[in-house]
Amino acid sequence: MAKTRVQLEISGRVQGVCYRYFTQQTAQAAGITGWVKNRINGNVVALLEGEEKAIARVIERCHQGPQLAHVDHIEVVQQPHTGEFDTFNIVS
Numbered sequence: 001m002a003k004t005r006v007q008l009e010i011s012g013r014v015q016g017v018c019y020r021y022f023t024q025q026t027a028q029a030a031g032i033t034g035w036v037k038n039r040i041n042g043n044v045v046a047l048l049e050g051e052e053k054a055i056a057r058v059i060e061r062c063h064q065g066p067q068l069a070h071v072d073h074i075e076v077v078q079q080p081h082t083g084e085f086d087t088f089n090i091v092s
Contacts (some may be wrong), residue, residue: 001051005034005079010044010062012072019044020090022066023058030054033085037092049085 009011015038023036032050038090039045046062048055065071 001053003050003081003083004052004055004058005047005049005081006055007077007079008044008046008048008059008062009039009077010046010065010071010073011042011075013068013070014044015042015064019067019069022069023062023068024088024090026058026061027088030058032058033088035085035089035091037090048088049081051084053063068069 020036020038027034027048030050031054032048034047034049036044036046048058059074059076062074063071
């Protein structure tokens with residue numbers, strides 16, 4: 001299976017609605033490593049590494065988000081896989 005790395009920039013009502021926790025739980029359940037954090041501009045950014053199909057499923061779930069979230073757009077930037085992460089964390 002091909003491994004990849006993507007950075008997501010998620011915009012909409014995604015702060016103060018447990019979006020980072022939702023993303024962490026979704027990524028961990030899919031076996032994805034990396035991190036997620038809030039940006040000062042109100043967006044959420046996430047870095048995901050793992051199997052391409054698993055990342056695609058996580059991105060699909062990120063479009064939905066938790067119940068109180070409203071996702072307007074997700075920018076996806078492909079990057080070379082590095083394998084540098086062991087877990088998926090919420091960072092500040």
